[in-house]
Amino acid sequence: MIKQARSLPTDKLKIVYISINGALYFIQVCIWIYLWIDDNTVVIFIGKIFIAVVSFMAALGFLLYGGRLFIMLKHFPIESRGRRKKLHEVGSVTAICFTCFLIRCVMGFLSAFDSDASLDVFYHPLLDLIYYLVVEVLPSALVLYILRKLPPRRISAQYHPIQ
Template sequence: VPEYGWTTQKVFQFLNFLVNGARCSIFAFRRQVQLVNPQIFQHVILDLPGLAFFTTYAMLALFWAEISYQARGLDTDGLRSGFYIINGVVYAMQQVLVWVLLWLNPNPSMLVLSKLFIAGLSFSAALGFLLYGGRLFLMLKRFPIESKGRQQKLSEVGRVATICSCC
């Protein structure tokens, strides 16, 4: 059973800490955030934690995908570059399309589009967890019972995938 790399685990925990810290700060200072002008900066402040959430959880799904691909003897070269490309496209779409359009035309339909975009990102991160977490869980389940660390990793992957997908 492949061990979780210290680098990936620590980066995930650090990014998770930053995302949740940003969300807590925004919640604590929500009245001050509502007073920020021009109004587009309010949307940027409110949307950045959602974008960082997507990147953080997509990175963990990428890590699980790499483990799953390596265990099956498949090439993992395209996974990491795909991760960077997808993140670049997501940030470009949010920053260029949504924020610029919101700045130029701040109407209620653009606000709904912005919120739907962030909701869609969270949903796609949850799908990544279900897909790659489920694959890794099933792969670990097929390992022999006497494999060292199998039960611990099986429950760890199962818990994390379930909790993160539900959240």
């Protein structure tokens, strides 16, 4: 029996995705507003832990869903067109995003529990640049490079261009 990708409805998935993102952004904005009103070390600690936990959940999500997609593609027939390319794309994007968010998680926890390991190094902007290049810019550039080719446009069955 050949396993094929199924066309499952994604309407509820979109609502859940928007709701979770909205709630996380709302909590983050509330933390920022509270810190703006009253600079409290406990709230700073909670904010750092919050970002670290969100980064860990994102890393776990990429690992679970990217891994599931990779395994599903691996079970496609060997002669499937583009299988090897898609396996490489999915595996690379999953590994890059998982590693990026895991680094952010570890650095977030480290900065929350060790006051010397602050992520905001205003006195040394080169360290800030290196950190954000490694966890933000480089992974984004790699993912864009890997996914640089868009799929071909589908041409409607009723419309045929004049040759």
